[in-house]
Amino acid sequence: MFTAHTIASAPSESRPAMERVTEGFGRLPDAVARLAESPELLNGFLEMSAAFERTTLEPVARETVIMTVAVRNDCHICVAMHTGKLRKLGADGEVVAALREQRAVPDERLxxxxxxxxxxxxxxxxxxxQDLAAFLAQGYSERNALEVVLGIGTYTMSTLANRLTRAA
Known part of the structure; x- marks a missing residue:
């Protein structure tokens, strides 16, 4: 199926991103190794992900967007990775469980x-x-609403590509 590239076997345009990710994670994640087949997709995802990280949404809210997309799209690798990130951020265990199980989160804002x-x-x-009004009523802004769209776009691309390549 899809090749899990090493830095040496990947297209040259993917190698710098793969090196940065390896430095950051201490290893090359399988998803990155497989997405490297398309430098445009790999680099585009990493750039969009970095942009989403710079938004004004607080970190756990960003992870809520990501987990909602990942669970909806049945991306097991994404769910596992972002469960870990939520835990690192100190998210309540019940929040993490609810997101993983596609049920209401016990925190009103999330x-x-x-x-x-x-x-x-x-x-x-x-x-x-009324759906936008409910979001705004929790103290979020129109900017935040657009940032949610950025997160959805970024992680829809990632989850679909990860499922297509069978990243583990």
């Missing part, structure tokens, strides 16, 4: 992020006014 993410996905962005 549940608003989860619900808004699902509404954007279900309506292809044509979110009902």
């Amino acid at each position: 549940e608003a992020v989860r619900q808004f993410t699902l509404a954007v996905l279900a309506t292809a962005g044509g979110v009902a006014e």
Whole structure:
């Protein structure tokens, strides 16, 4: 199926990104090794992911978007990796479990992020006014709403590519 590249076997345009990821993780994740077949996809995902990390959404809210997309798209590697990231961020265990099980999160603000993410996905962005109002009522902004869209786009690309390549 898809090749799990090493830095030496990857297309030359993928190698710098692979080296950076390896330095950051201490190893080359299988997903990166497989996505390296397409330098455009690998580099595009990493650039979009970095942009999402720079948004004004707080880290656990960003991870809520990511986990909502990852669980919805059945990307096991993404769920595992972002479960670890949530735990590193100090997220409550019940929040992590709820996200993994696609059920309501016991934190109102994070549940608003989860619900808004699902509404954007279900309506292809044509979110009902009351859904946007519910998100904004939790102290989020219009900027945050657009940042959720960035997260959805970034992690839809990642989850679909990871499933296609059978990344483990």
